[in-house]
Amino acid sequence: MMYLKSSYSIRDKYLRKDMLPTIFCPGCGIGSVLQFTLRAIDDLGLSQDEIVWVSGIGCSSRVPGYVNFDGLHTTHGRALAFATGIKLTNPDLKIIAFMGDGDSAAIGGNHLIHAIRRNLDVTAIIINNFTYGMTGGQVAPTTLKGLRGTTAPYGQFENPFDIAQLAVTAGANYAARWTVFNYLQGINSIKKALQKEGFTLVEFLSPCPVSFGRRNRMKTAPELIRWYQKITVPLAKAKKMKPEELEGKVVIGEFADRDRPGLVREYREYIKRAKKMMGWEQ
Amino acid sequence: MRYPFPVGRSDFIQGDEAVARAAILAGCRFYAGYPITPASEIFEAMALYMPLVDGVSIQMEDEIGSIAAVIGASWAGAKAMTATSGPGFSLMQENLGYAVMTETPIVVVNMMRGGPSTGQPTFPAQGDLMQAVWGTHGDHMLIVLSPSTVQEAFDLTIRAFNLAEKYRTPVVILGDAELAHMRERVYIPNPDEIEVVNRKLPANEDEAKLPFGDPHGDGVPPMPIFGRGYRTYVTGLTHDESGHPRTVEPEVQQKLIGRIFRKILDHKDEIISYETFELDDAEIAIVSTGIVSRSAIRAVKMLRERGVRAGLLKLSTVWPFDFEVIEELAEQVRKIYVPEMNLGQLYHLVREGANGKAEVELIAKIGGEVHTPMEIVERVVG
Numbered sequence A: 001m002m003y004l005k006s007s008y009s010i011r012d013k014y015l016r017k018d019m020l021p022t023i024f025c026p027g028c029g030i031g032s033v034l035q036f037t038l039r040a041i042d043d044l045g046l047s048q049d050e051i052v053w054v055s056g057i058g059c060s061s062r063v064p065g066y067v068n069f070d071g072l073h074t075t076h077g078r079a080l081a082f083a084t085g086i087k088l089t090n091p092d093l094k095i096i097a098f099m100g101d102g103d104s105a106a107i108g109g110n111h112l113i114h115a116i117r118r119n120l121d122v123t124a125i126i127i128n129n130f131t132y133g134m135t136g137g138q139v140a141p142t143t144l145k146g147l148r149g150t151t152a153p154y155g156q157f158e159n160p161f162d163i164a165q166l167a168v169t170a171g172a173n174y175a176a177r178w179t180v181f182n183y184l185q186g187i188n189s190i191k192k193a194l195q196k197e198g199f200t201l202v203e204f205l206s207p208c209p210v211s212f213g214r215r216n217r218m219k220t221a222p223e224l225i226r227w228y229q230k231i232t233v234p235l236a237k238a239k240k241m242k243p244e245e246l247e248g249k250v251v252i253g254e255f256a257d258r259d260r261p262g263l264v265r266e267y268r269e270y271i272k273r274a275k276k277m278m279g280w281e282q
Numbered sequence B: 001m002r003y004p005f006p007v008g009r010s011d012f013i014q015g016d017e018a019v020a021r022a023a024i025l026a027g028c029r030f031y032a033g034y035p036i037t038p039a040s041e042i043f044e045a046m047a048l049y050m051p052l053v054d055g056v057s058i059q060m061e062d063e064i065g066s067i068a069a070v071i072g073a074s075w076a077g078a079k080a081m082t083a084t085s086g087p088g089f090s091l092m093q094e095n096l097g098y099a100v101m102t103e104t105p106i107v108v109v110n111m112m113r114g115g116p117s118t119g120q121p122t123f124p125a126q127g128d129l130m131q132a133v134w135g136t137h138g139d140h141m142l143i144v145l146s147p148s149t150v151q152e153a154f155d156l157t158i159r160a161f162n163l164a165e166k167y168r169t170p171v172v173i174l175g176d177a178e179l180a181h182m183r184e185r186v187y188i189p190n191p192d193e194i195e196v197v198n199r200k201l202p203a204n205e206d207e208a209k210l211p212f213g214d215p216h217g218d219g220v221p222p223m224p225i226f227g228r229g230y231r232t233y234v235t236g237l238t239h240d241e242s243g244h245p246r247t248v249e250p251e252v253q254q255k256l257i258g259r260i261f262r263k264i265l266d267h268k269d270e271i272i273s274y275e276t277f278e279l280d281d282a283e284i285a286i287v288s289t290g291i292v293s294r295s296a297i298r299a300v301k302m303l304r305e306r307g308v309r310a311g312l313l314k315l316s317t318v319w320p321f322d323f324e325v326i327e328e329l330a331e332q333v334r335k336i337y338v339p340e341m342n343l344g345q346l347y348h349l350v351r352e353g354a355n356g357k358a359e360v361e362l363i364a365k366i367g368g369e370v371h372t373p374m375e376i377v378e379r380v381v382g
Helices: A007-014 A030-044 A060-065 A079-089 A101-107 A109-118 A163-170 A183-195 A221-231 A235-239 A263-277 B015-025 B040-053 B063-075 B086-101 B129-134 B150-167 B177-181 B205-209 B250-265 B292-305 B323-332 B346-354 B373-381
Strands: A051-055 A070-073 A094-100 A123-128 A174-179 A200-205 A232-234 A250-257 B009-014 B028-033 B056-059 B079-084 B106-114 B120-124 B143-145 B170-176 B183-188 B233-235 B274-277 B284-289 B310-315 B317-319 B335-340 B359-364
Touching: A007 A030, A030 A060, A030 A094, A030 A123, A030 A183, A030 A200, A051 A060, A051 A079, A060 A070, A060 A094, A060 B233, A070 A079, A079 A094, A079 A101, A079 A109, A079 A263, A079 B028, A079 B056, A079 B063, A094 A101, A101 A109, A101 A123, A101 A163, A109 A163, A109 B063, A123 A163, A123 A183, A163 A174, A163 A200, A163 A250, A174 A183, A174 A221, A183 A200, A221 A232, A232 A235, A235 A250, A263 B040, B009 B015, B015 B028, B015 B040, B015 B079, B015 B106, B015 B150, B015 B170, B015 B177, B015 B183, B028 B040, B028 B063, B040 B056, B040 B079, B040 B177, B063 B079, B063 B086, B063 B106, B079 B086, B079 B150, B086 B106, B086 B129, B086 B170, B106 B150, B106 B177, B120 B177, B129 B143, B129 B170, B129 B317, B143 B150, B150 B170, B150 B183, B170 B177, B284 B292, B284 B323, B284 B346, B284 B373, B292 B310, B292 B335, B292 B373, B310 B323, B323 B335, B323 B346, B335 B346, B335 B373, B346 B359, B359 B373
Parallel strands: A051 A070, A051 A094, A070 B233, A094 A123, A123 A200, A174 A200, A232 A250, B028 B056, B028 B079, B079 B106, B106 B170, B143 B170, B284 B310, B284 B335, B335 B359
Antiparallel strands: A174 A250, B009 B183, B106 B120, B143 B317, B274 B310
């Protein structure tokens, strides 16, 4: 049973008051995921000075600016590449990469794949709102078929990426997906992710009523949440379903939870090997 | 401290190797790269040496990732470098601008080859001069150095790190394929013979709170690196002194970009370095940078033998550019020749500097061969 502190105490402890209000629109889900992340940090008793938040460009990438931690708001899609340099230079730092779906899976797709392949010790929190919110509602690589965006006004005709599954395949130590409606699962997943070595990823379906919902007959966050309830299927149930039944559905749950050595540990071993091979050390 | 190569004596090594060894002696402990001709040997040397000095050498998925990792490493406190050639340098441009905007000390080496596009991967060129200065978007200021010998490649690499640290800025080293692969005798100094500059860190809480301020009046803010409890926020958005994004107030942009220019230009006398050769009584001057300078020195000697009072101004710093020195030169000489391995880039800077006080003539050459001294001599004597 989790003891929940008031949101105000979380806000006062972790947010930079001088940076508020946020840029987020009414009904946006990013604040909820930020709250999950801060609650996870708080529950684990992690120090604000041992965590660096890294992000790219987009609405969700503005988050590191609002939290009172070290933060690097980088270029579009490149957060994980920047994170690679930070983590390998100072392995004592824990890194949270807070990214959007367009940022992480489109322009940053290659960095995402390779950061996971290396098992870079980073926790990626991915806000998936099926759209480019900041630039006004263009389709994203996650946009489900048929959904509308300003750059596919007649409905998306491409296949979507499944970010959490991609993480599993590329070798992440932990991969989970929830909606912002899955409050406890969300917090627990982030807690798990933050405690593990290697690459961990938690994806959240997150409402964007203004740029996405409005164009898809769901003008408010509650409408989007109800739609999430309709299209999401828990993993246990999905396992019993036929592929055709899962068409157009989004599976939620924990997809990977394993303990392969992370990049930091691998590199430390590599240094030892190098010194041994060169006869510097026994 | 033990080094993975001999120090305090001379060695016969490639330009690429010299850059790698100099970087390690300058304190570089993070290298990220992506294979590309003719800069791969820098990476290979770093891959060999870095683990032995407890540093990091990592192969990224592309050059965008390489420079990104290097910037991240710098904010975590490391001196960091990447090296590439034309195509990779093009990919790095966006993050090079990010390093300018966030005032991150990094060193980027571009061993130039023939371009555009894939061009002539194994042949030298100087076609990226303007790109090094103006390649990233927006108004910006950075430092560009250009060595002409393997010894200079070594010396200027150490200087590049020192300038990057001192002025909290990215520094670009423009070499070329010839220099990268050429072997020459290089003196590798003992560490105690080398002046190593480290970035300013915040001296107190107040300084730490203004990571983009100017507490010392020199335009260079102390750098509150990550993990020290400063809780620094760094963004590529236009930001105020505390680092907060402030994108709609013209004066915030003016102040920030103004200071980024000023911190370099106010110290340009210290940053700019050049060498002169037989210039005192010269009536004909050659202005060059990089590999072509070697032919230019020889050309000056040949011209002197023929009774032409020629001299050379060899620029080790391409940017910031010393327009005043060129103007003084133009007042002294009748004509300035600019031999370069492109169709005219340095030429335009020299012409601007000469300010109409002397005729300036371009000796352009592309295709992958360095000018011969005779080619320069023939243009001068007609």
